[in-house]
Amino acid sequence: MGKTVPCSVCGATATVHLTQIVQGQITKVHLCEGCAEKGGAGDPAVFQLAGVLSQTEVPPTLACSACGMNDADFRKKGRLGCPSCWTALLPALEPLLGKIQCGVHHLGRSPSGVTYSPEQAKMRLDAARREMDEAVQSEDYESAARLRDLIRNLEGQIV
Amino acid sequence: MSVRDILSSENELTHMLGAQQAIVLSTRIRLARNLSDHPFPGWAKSAQRAKVTELCLGALNPMPKFRRAHEVRMEALPELERAALVERHLVSKELSGGKGGAALVSRDQTVSVMINEEDHLRVQVVKGGWHLRAAWHIAEQLDDALSSALPLAYSDRLGFLTACPTNVGTGLRASAMLHLPGLCLAGHMDKVARALGQDGLAVRGWLGEGSDAAGNVFQISNQQTLGLSEDTILRHLSGWVRNVVEQEENARLRLIESEGEKFLDRIARAFGTLRHARLLTSGESMANLSLLRLACDVGMLPEARRATVDRLMIEGQPAHVQLRAGAELDTEARDARRATTTRDTLADFPEPSAPRLP
Numbered sequence: 208m209g210k211t212v213p214c215s216v217c218g219a220t221a222t223v224h225l226t227q228i229v230q231g232q233i234t235k236v237h238l239c240e241g242c243a244e245k246g247g248a249g250d251p252a253v254f255q256l257a258g259v260l261s262q263t264e265v266p267p268t269l270a271c272s273a274c275g276m277n278d279a280d281f282r283k284k285g286r287l288g289c290p291s292c293w294t295a296l297l298p299a300l301e302p303l304l305g306k307i308q309c310g311v312h313h314l315g316r317s318p319s320g321v322t323y324s325p326e327q328a329k330m331r332l333d334a335a336r337r338e339m340d341e342a343v344q345s346e347d348y349e350s351a352a353r354l355r356d357l358i359r360n361l362e363g364q365i366v
Numbered sequence: 367m368s369v370r371d372i373l374s375s376e377n378e379l380t381h382m383l384g385a386q387q388a389i390v391l392s393t394r395i396r397l398a399r400n401l402s403d404h405p406f407p408g409w410a411k412s413a414q415r416a417k418v419t420e421l422c423l424g425a426l427n428p429m430p431k432f433r434r435a436h437e438v439r440m441e442a443l444p445e446l447e448r449a450a451l452v453e454r455h456l457v458s459k460e461l462s463g464g465k466g467g468a469a470l471v472s473r474d475q476t477v478s479v480m481i482n483e484e485d486h487l488r489v490q491v492v493k494g495g496w497h498l499r500a501a502w503h504i505a506e507q508l509d510d511a512l513s514s515a516l517p518l519a520y521s522d523r524l525g526f527l528t529a530c531p532t533n534v535g536t537g538l539r540a541s542a543m544l545h546l547p548g549l550c551l552a553g554h555m556d557k558v559a560r561a562l563g564q565d566g567l568a569v570r571g572w573l574g575e576g577s578d579a580a581g582n583v584f585q586i587s588n589q590q591t592l593g594l595s596e597d598t599i600l601r602h603l604s605g606w607v608r609n610v611v612e613q614e615e616n617a618r619l620r621l622i623e624s625e626g627e628k629f630l631d632r633i634a635r636a637f638g639t640l641r642h643a644r645l646l647t648s649g650e651s652m653a654n655l656s657l658l659r660l661a662c663d664v665g666m667l668p669e670a671r672r673a674t675v676d677r678l679m680i681e682g683q684p685a686h687v688q689l690r691a692g693a694e695l696d697t698e699a700r701d702a703r704r705a706t707t708t709r710d711t712l713a714d715f716p717e718p719s720a721p722r723l724p
Contacts, residue, residue: 256470273403284408284409287406287528287530288406289404289405290400290402290406300531303475307531307532308531308534308592309592313525315535315538316506316525317525319514324522335595342601344607350597350601
């Protein structure tokens, strides 16, 4: 029997071993049958997530007072415990977000009734202007018109 | 029972005709949402999950969109019925196998909400054909109704908070299901999938994460949900879908022109197998039905027959075959049943003729 390797997602014995090489950067991920079946093997996002999670095996330093989850739990499960974890465990999540997402600031819609803070409105305004330029360049005038209205609306909120 | 109602009633995916469904089978919008102050389903105790189910159903049921909706509780369903709902893409494998999962499916099946999947709420809008903006519009309205009825977990900086960091922000997964036999036959699919992957899009098989591309059907969706507006995500997907559709059309043209009689032979053999086989595995059935679907698209079979082929693809899946038979069947019995249904359904199909070039 060879040495067993723990699954990068859940810690069970891994039977699927993946190696990804992107621009010379090698990432290895080990998955148990369950996690591989759940999509790990075919899903690039899970590959990235598992890769990032498996890089760090350190004892917990952060904990969520609302649900009791700590950062080691998160690294083991790959899922958070409750919405408050996003505040309590944020220092552990930020580097991960930087790798798997397009940034660390939300630029999408908000629940009805929520208004933006001035910094939020400014960031959205910048993003909307960039998007409008892109829309015009790709001759997507329907989106450009929608973005123009959004920009006017945001400009109104900032003053 | 409501699951049989769902499976037997007509909907956009099983009964819609029209050229616009030739390459893009369906468009899907998924939003992940959670209630504030409740642990996520994977970390919650069963009493907490039950509470979330009641809160969510209580808020959803009165909405006009869910008038006379089908309400299903996963644990109350027999395994085959759960599997059939997964095969219809109305619920995910994760929901069907998890604890305390429920779903609400609108009467016309365009909207479904999964409760206690990975997140408290997973809103799904599915339209037959390519209708990204229309699907998004429905999702947006539903999202507004949800946020007025329930306190949603949201932060100014990170947007909608989700159990997994891959969904945080917009919680939006926009996808298109594409039938790409031309690119597959030409051997270009790997190249296309790589290009999509490098530009932030995921390519998956017919049944989503981790499934293979049975029947040359692929699902293309955005991977990133944070740091992008919904508009950007939709535009990015839209641009690529248009691009892939064009490549598929070109691949079909080249195949027909370069293969000539060989192409007609491929289709005729697929037709022959489906018309006469006594045992059909689901893989063989999907591969041959894919060619028959292509034949409908390029005028070798009447276009009106495409909906019948689509229905055979959906109803030939293992749980559907067994539900129809009214019993659990082993693989060989399933293959025999599938073959019989296929033979009967194709009995009045005309022989494929030479392709018509546009």
